[in-house]
């Protein structure tokens with residue numbers, strides 16, 4: 001299996017992912033533009049077998065109907081996406097492990113907070129966790145907003161399901177917000193060397209959205225929402241001996257106004 005991360009050049013900076021399988025079929029995650037996906041599949045001689053939507057927001061599902069009409073593919077998503085996700089045909093449960101290719105599986109995570117119909121997917125290669133598709137739950141150096149979800153629920157999802165992941169796991173988010181999020185980190189932690197080093201990479205002329213991937217270990221080094229014990233962040237927020245939950249909620253509120 002090969003993972004292609006496609007930047008869609010829109011104002012929301014979405015990523016669509018294509019998983020090309022050994023039998024020349026493909027899985028598409030969060031199709032932004034059906035025509036763009038068809039062009040990619042045809043250029044790579046792939047047939048679409050399955051669409052996976054991380055959640056129900058339109059910018060993650062708007063390619064569904066046209067792709068379904070063309071390929072009669074399956075559409076997988078959270079059960080709470082029923083009635084909202086076009087052509088939904090299979091609902092997935094937390095803990096399911098789905099074999100998708102020789103040596104490769106997807107493990108389903110139920111990850112509420114950004115919305116209540118949000119799934120993330122861990123990629124297993126020969127039973128080792130190597131990557132995770134995070135939709136709008138975890139971004140590079142940030143987390144999703146909660147305007148159609150709940151901040152406290154997102155805190156639980158991040159702390160219980162992502163903070164505990166192995167550092168080597170590669171993060172594939174739903175949007176490219178890396179530069180803005182790194183600037184958010186540096187607003188609280190100006191001397192964070194990892195954030196400064198990554199910002200230098202992102203502002204370099206050769207950077208293209210999707211040309212750099214972070215790992216969970218990288219996120220722990222510069223993602224404020226995974227650094228809730230950090231004394232510099234706590235001091236910047238002017239909180240007195242806050243709990244991790246209080247730091248997360250304060251950061252999320254600040255990010256909403258950023």
Ligand SMILES: [Zn+2]
Pocket residue numbers: 055057114136
């Ligand atoms: Zn969303």
